[in-house]
Amino acid sequence: MFLMKKWVAVAMTVLMSGLLLAGCGSSSSAGDAVQQKIVIGLDDTFAPMGFRDDGGNLVGFDVDMAKEVASRLDMEVEFKPIDWNSKEVELNSKKIDMIWNGLTITKERLEKIAFSKPYMANRQIVVVLSGSDIKTKADLAGKVVGTQEGSSSVDALNAEPEVTGTFKELRTYADFVAVLNELSIGRVEAVVGDEVVLKYYMNKKPGTFAAIEDNFGEEEYGVGLRKDDTELLGKLQGALDAMKADGKSAEISKKWFGEDIVK
DSSP: HHHHHHHHHHEEEEEEEEHHHHHEEEHHHHTTOOOOOEEEEEEETTTTTTEOOOOEEEESHHHHHHHHHHHTTOOOOEEEEOOOHHHHHHTTTTTHHHHEESOOOOOOHTSHHHHHHHEEEEEEEEETTOOSSSSSSGTTOOOOOETTTHHHHHHHHHOOOHHHHTTTTTEEEEEEEHHHHHHHHHSEEEEEEEEHHHOOOOHHTTTEEEEEEEEEEEEEEEEEEOOTTTTHHHHHHHHHHHHHTTTTTHHHHEEEEEESOOO
């Protein structure tokens, strides 16, 4: 009787172990079917490309574009606000998979990361208070000028030392919201930054700001990825090309800008 009970106990142990192993195998198979996730780094104050609405939700042109691409690639997407001044480090340390937030394609950045094809053109404009005596870049001589730290605006300004060398001071801030606030209260006398961003905020306060005719050059936006993520870059570009062809990118552009400005 004792041997019979011992045999039954052993058999039950083996059976339960088999069930547990089968259960683990099922979970693994289910895990294999889970969608791949891409983590997108952005500056969540960069309206209208990527920013928080009154409810704290991340919205914007680039956010909508990224969601559409993820949907077409059957991927889950996560948006991660980052320090814009450290964006390449965040990307190459694999804390994020893409930088998608009005990222200008520059020679210096091309040395560190890969880019999609350009999807939008932009200019670096000069914004002043309405009624300002600043009408040209030459009028910036002796003035305090502000811009966003780590932005392509800094590169654009550095490319024209004959102009920036005449400034009284060049101040950098965490984001363009802060820079425009400084302009509003007179701590800076002009702001240099992305046209698509600055004009968005200008339109929210009609009559407060004005853009002068001179600018610090044209540029193009692209999506940044790690140089070794060639397969992901190919999938991304394929989705972007398809969205351009079927009119989806134009639809998203009209939602945010009132017209199709996608390249």
